[in-house]
Every structure is written in C-alpha cells, then in structure tokens.
C-alpha cells in the first residue's frame with residue numbers, strides 16, 4: 001500500500017509540473033484507509049438482528065413490549081458476591097494514598113496470573129507457568145489482537161458455522177480476499193460442521209492445502225457441541241505436522257461438564273508446541289460488562305520467519321502488550337482473582353448451574369416439539385434444526401412475529417448454519433419458561 005501511495009504522489013507531481021512552471025510541482029498527501037475494512041460484508045449478524053427487531057417494534061409497538069431476547073449471548077444475573085467484594089476493596093485501596101495503584105504491569109498483576117495458572121491449569125495437572133498467562137479485557141479482542149504478532153499471508157481456517165468475530169478480525173488484518181456472493185470470504189478455509197460430523201470440525205484431508213492458523217471453539221458457539229479428545233488429538237498432531245498454530249477458544253470452558261471432553265487444549269500432549277488458548281470471565285463470572293479474560297501463550301509456541309527460522313511468540317506477545325496497552329484495570333483484576341477463592345469457585349459454579357438449567361429447559365422444550373437439537377448439555381447454547389420448510393432467517397422472523405422471541409439464525413454464522421437456529425440460555429428462569437410456552441404455540 002505504501003508503494004502504491006509513493007507511485008501516486010510521483011505521478012501527480014509529474015502531471016502538475018509543466019515545462020512552463022517547473023517549480024509548481026505539488027505534492028498531494030492524504031491519509032490512507034485500511035482498505036481491508038471495506039471488504040467486510042454489510043451486516044454483522046447482531047446489528048442485522050437488531051434492525052429486524054426494531055422494524056418489528058415500530059410496526060407493532062404493543063407486541064414488541066413482550067419480546068424476549070434469546071439471541072445475543074449476554075449474561076443476565078448479578079456478579080458473584082466474591083468478585084463484588086474484591087472490586088469494592090480494590091476501589092477502597094485506590095481511595096487511599098497509601099494503597100493507591102497507578103499503572104500496573106501490561107500483562108497483568110503477578111498474583112492474578114498466579115491464581116489463574118494455578119486455578120485453571122496446575123491444579124488440574126497441566127503445565128502452565130504464571131508468566132504464560134496474559135490478562136486482557138476479554139477474549140473477543142484477543143482472538144483478533146493475536147494476529148498482530150503473526151506475519152501477513154497466513155492461511156486461516158475457521159469452522160462453518162463460526163463465531164463471526166474470528167472472521168471479521170482476519171478480514172481487517174488482510175488475511176482474506178473479497179466477500180463471496182453466498183457468504184464467507186475468499187482465501188479462508190472453511191471447515192464444514194454439519195449433522196454428519198456432529199457439528200465438530202475434522203482435520204482437512206491430506207490432499208487439501210494445509211492452513212497456517214486454525215480457530216477451534218469448544219464448547220462451541222454457536223452449536224453448543226464440545227470437541228472430543230480424539231478429534232482434538234488429531235488437530236494437535238495436524239498443527240504440529242504442518243507447523244501451524246491452533247487457536248483454542250475456551251470462552252465457555254466452565255460449561256463443559258463432559259469429563260471425557262478436554263477443557264483445555266493443554267490436556268493434549270504436544271499442544272504446548274502449537275496451541276494458544278483464549279479464556280474469558282464473561283460467561284463464568286458474568287463479566288460481560290466488567291470485561292476481563294486471558295490468553296495462555298506457552299513459551300514453546302513458535303511461528304516462523306520467511307527464511308524458516310523459528311521464533312517464540314511469547315516474547316512478541318509480551319512486547320505487544322507492554323507497547324500497546326497498560327493492561328486491565330486494577331479493580332477488575334482483583335474481581336477476576338476473587339473468582340479463584342473457595343467462595344468465588346462456589347459462586348461461579350452456581351451461576352453456571354443456573355444457566356445450564358435454563359439450557360436444559362430450552363433443549364427439552366424444543367425436543368418436546370419434535371425439533372432436532374444439539375448442544376445445551378455442556379454449553380449455554382441450544383442449536384436447533386428449523387422445523388418444516390423454514391430457512392434460518394425465515395424462522396427467525398416467524399418466531400419474532402408470532403412468539404415475540406428473538407433467536408439467532410444459523411445462517412448468520414456461516415453457510416453450514418443455514419437451516420438451523422441458536423437459542424441462548426442466558427436469561428431469567430421466568431423468561432426461559434415463557435419462551436418454551438410460546439414456542440409450543442407457534
């Protein structure tokens with residue numbers, strides 16, 4: 001892009017400097033935009049849902065008052081008491097000159113990193129050092145920010161259906177071509193997740209070009225499925241064979257109660273050589289508004305220069321944080337740390353239990369109507385096949401108009417999501433029960 005700009009300035013100068021006025025050469029400068037953003041296809045899923053809901057609300061304002069939102073996956077219940085207590089205590093420290101805290105370490109306070117490394121990994125027999133934990137304001141950002149330390153031209157693989165933020169971040173970073181007519185972007189490898197494979201991504205065939213970066217999410221958003229150990233072992237072996245990176249998004253890890261399904265990618269031998277794990281307190285501690293998550297980047301994870309030299313990403317990611325951020329706010333980190341105390345763990349478990357009971361009610365309700373469902377057992381999302389001849393958006397509109405229930409159309413998550421829809425279990429119990437009643441009436 002810089003080379004193009006230099007060319008533009010040169011041509012323009014040449015055209016404006018005439019033989020009669022050789023000294024009138026004007027150099028036009030201009031701020032260049034990141035043109036990759038212009039490739040982003042118009043409707044990010046949730047704005048499109050909001051548009052349809054507000055169109056319905058303007059058309060039928062009285063009915064719109066009854067709308068129950070089971071679309072976006074945002075928590076509804078109050079924060080765990082331990083987190084509140086710790087954040088209040090942190091604010092009191094800030095109110096006192098003797099205990100005041102200013103800038104903290106860009107990658108997180110040592111005690112918080114230690115609580116996480118111990119609580120989520122070492123206590124479960126997994127080798128993760130304190131300084132391999134990087135605190136952030138949530139994993140949505142991290143799943144894209146991590147691309148800053150990778151080179152241009154990596155081939156990216158995502159599942160289809162997929163959490164849209166991975167794709168859009170890669171579009172913004174220039175890792176894709178143009179948007180395609182039927183959905184998706186040129187240059188991305190889409191890993192189809194369908195009924196045939198239980199909505200779980202399989203490694204590509206040996207004859208297919210190998211991607212360099214693979215995003216996997218388990219428990220999965222949107223399908224609610226959890227990846228089995230054998231599949232994840234195959235992915236780790238695949239990544240190592242192709243010197244690729246596995247991005248393991250475990251934002252919903254606390255919902256995974258299937259003892260046989262890995263909660264962390266580091267349960268798999270060899271993952272410390274190729275995998276980066278993203279975690280979030282959004283759905284475990286209800287931190288969607290508080291904002292805190294973390295990334296695990298083992299020191300042994302390598303990427304390569306064009307000359308083929310291995311470079312440890314840990315140092316680059318540390319540098320990235322210390323240059324581009326001053327880290328997560330003190331009170332929020334203290335709140336996150338409190339989730340690892342005995343009371344914090346109990347409160348998180350109770351919150352997760354509450355949403356999982358919602359998921360069970362929704363799943364059973366859909367099944368009772370004869371709808372085919374996945375998920376909802378180890379994830380807060382129920383993935384349903386649209387009944388009859390409805391497509392995803394058609395059924396979304398049908399439910400909005402006739403049940404005043406907002407769901408998420410599967411097609412918004414990718415081509416393979418067509419013909420399905422997602423119901424989120426993040427809601428009050430009363431709303432969830434009412435949703436089931438209303439679904440029974442449409």
Ligand code: PLP
Pocket residue numbers: 073137138139140141163217221249251279280281282287288292293
């Ligand atoms: N990853 C997945 C799959 C998600 O569904 C979400 C949030 O909905 C996130 C990451 C982002 O979580 P955070 O709130 O930590 O940014």
